[in-house]
Amino acid sequence: MSILFAQSRTVTGFVFDKEKQYPLQSVNIFVFGEDIGTVSNEDGSFEIQNIPKESFSLSFALIGYQDTTVLINSNETNIDLGPIYLNIEILHFNEISVGAHPELKGSKTISTISLSGSEMHEKMKGTLAATLSDEMGVEVGSMGQATARPVLRGYSGDRFLMTDGGLKLGDLSQTSADHAVSIDMTTAQSIEVIRGAKSLIYGSNAIAGVIDIDKNSMPEAKFDHSHFHGIIGGESGNSSLFTNVVYHLPFKNNQLRFSALNRSAGDQMTPVGVLKNTSVNNNEFFTGISNYGDKGRTSASVEFLSMNYGIPGSPEGHISGVDLEMKKITQKLILHRDIQLFDKYSIFDLEQRFVGYEHREFESNDDYAAVRLRQQILSVQGKLSGFGRVLGSLFQYRKFSAGGFYWTPNTDEINLALFSFREIDLKNFTLQNSFRYEMLSVLPIVSEVLFSNFDKSLVKDRTFHLGSAMLTLLKDWNHWALSTSAMYTQRAPGIEDLFSDGPHL
Known part of the structure; x- marks a missing residue:
């Protein structure tokens, strides 16, 4: 039995000027019809937590630019919109519908580890183990920097699964300590650690969970x-x-x-x-x-x-x-x-x-x-x-x-x-x-x-x-x-x- 901090739904992204391609700071970003919002940072990034569970509209407003609204239809825990562009003359986006798998990522989970968007970029390192090294319940085993691999809740080797989009990586990293995980984290968009009943969707040997x-x-x-x-x-x-x-x-x-x-x-x-x-x-x-x-x-x-x-x-x-x-x-x-x-x-x-x-x-x-x-x-x-x-x-x-x-x-x-x-x-x-x-x-x-x-x-x-x-x-x-x-x-x-x-x- 465990007591864990509950993770709310978040939406992240970046706001840019369409013509000059530079990031926009202090853009007012709010969930339409809700008392939830934020402003973009110096690099154009933003993050809003505690967003509604159902579909919602996200509004972007900055003096000198056209107001822009993004319609989001997703039940994901972490929604990464990527770049949003504002134009001073033309409304750049009328609507974006983001498809998702509500039965999977929208379901509740035991895990508290889920990285995406700006948080993913801040913690990103060359290997999966190094990227997760500061997370609770994750340790690092290594025979050199390339072969660093995560140890999840004290388990290593084949006691947990590592998957790419739901299927096994296809390498031999779990058969020997000198075999590297075949992923460079620079090209990763998100990481989620999955525990409990949901882990059997990915494989049977997931006693410690799934990354x-x-x-x-x-x-x-x-x-x-x-x-x-x-x-x-x-x-x-x-x-x-x-x-x-x-x-x-x-x-x-x-x-x-x-x-x-x-x-x-x-x-x-x-x-x-x-x-x-x-x-x-x-x-x-x-x-x-x-x-x-x-x-x-x-x-x-x-x-x-x-x-x-x-x-x-x-x-x-x-x-x-x-x-x-x-x-x-x-x-x-x-x-x-x-x-x-x-x-x-x-x-x-x-x-x-x-x-x-x-x-x-x-x-x-x-x-x-x-x-x-x-x-x-x-x-x-x-x-x-x-x-x-x-x-x-x-x-x-x-x-x-x-x-x-x-x-x-x-x-x-x-x-x-x-x-x-x-x-x-x-x-x-x-x-x-x-x-x-x-x-x-x-x-x-x-x-x-x-x-x-x-x-x-x-x-x-x-x-x-x-x-x-x-x-x-x-x-x-x-x-x-x-x-x-x-x-x-x-x-x-x-x-x-x-x-x-x-x-x-």
Whole structure:
């Protein structure tokens, strides 16, 4: 049982002059019909808390500029409007309708960690762990700055999930401490830590919760003009420099998005000197297109990521350290439609995703890769959503291969899942319940590996059937929330758990 501070709904964004593209300070911003408002800061940013739960209109007023009103139709906890442009001659926006998934982000949650908008920019650092390091219940485990990873409520490894827009990242960061999380936080729009019954929507092995990162996502609303913005920054502690540029190009009922990132950092400085062989170099390119219709939107995108980083040496082995090269390509096709089904479900989402991941490890200053890991993951997820309810299914195929000093057989894995989530108001309490069924088939290719400690006859196909359920009870007061959860979760072992014949490198 836990008592947590209740988080109100907020809306954030930036206000700019349309013609000269500079930020506008002291713009009066208020929720129409409510006694809620604020003024924009020197950089044009603003944040309004305690906004209504239903749709609302946000008004912008500044002497010398046309009054502008934005209609927001969203049940999200944190609504980031991005840039709002004011024009001294023409009304720039009549109405913006921001689509959302009310059954998910509008539902109550145990977690108090949710970053977006200006707060996200203020806390943003190169890695996910560093970005969350000041949050309650989050610690950092690291073998160098690139491999820093969050420890959530004392749990690490595969005891919690890290997802990108609701699906697993597709990297191998949770299998070894020297494998980096395949995300540079400069391209992330928001982070949410999800606990309780809602976490089973994302996966079964979520006893400590889920960290869901929204990065390089296509906008839910189409801009009415092209837009460019960039971020340049650095850190003195590792002589780092990073640059990220983003360009949106709307045309007819479509919108293109381009993004490019480069980050380079030297060895990390510590109170006792330089930590050698901890430099990092990240490069990322993203392109996507969305089509907007009356009943929904369709988007397609592809992202390329490369990370080169080092981990420091130790007297026990690899005295000079280890160099690692990671490459990852992510392709997404997303269909979002407004529907009416059984008077219960109002949104249908279908996502197809392909991740191609490659990882090589070198003894420092060596040209031969001592370890080579590769996996390809194809996912198809369908989801029906309504107010306080979710029903969905997932098909996932994984092809894993290893080479060098890594004695794990090449393997095909097939994962099928069915999941549901329901939120019910019981007088002054809120009851959430969820269920997830998974079937995982592990199909090792025994002929392609030599075992030293395993009897080959024991390495065979395995199939697991799993069921997980959670029940969460919540009670809100003015400034506090009481929550308690009961859970029964199961996790199927993957090929790395079943048939790895000793450590690598």
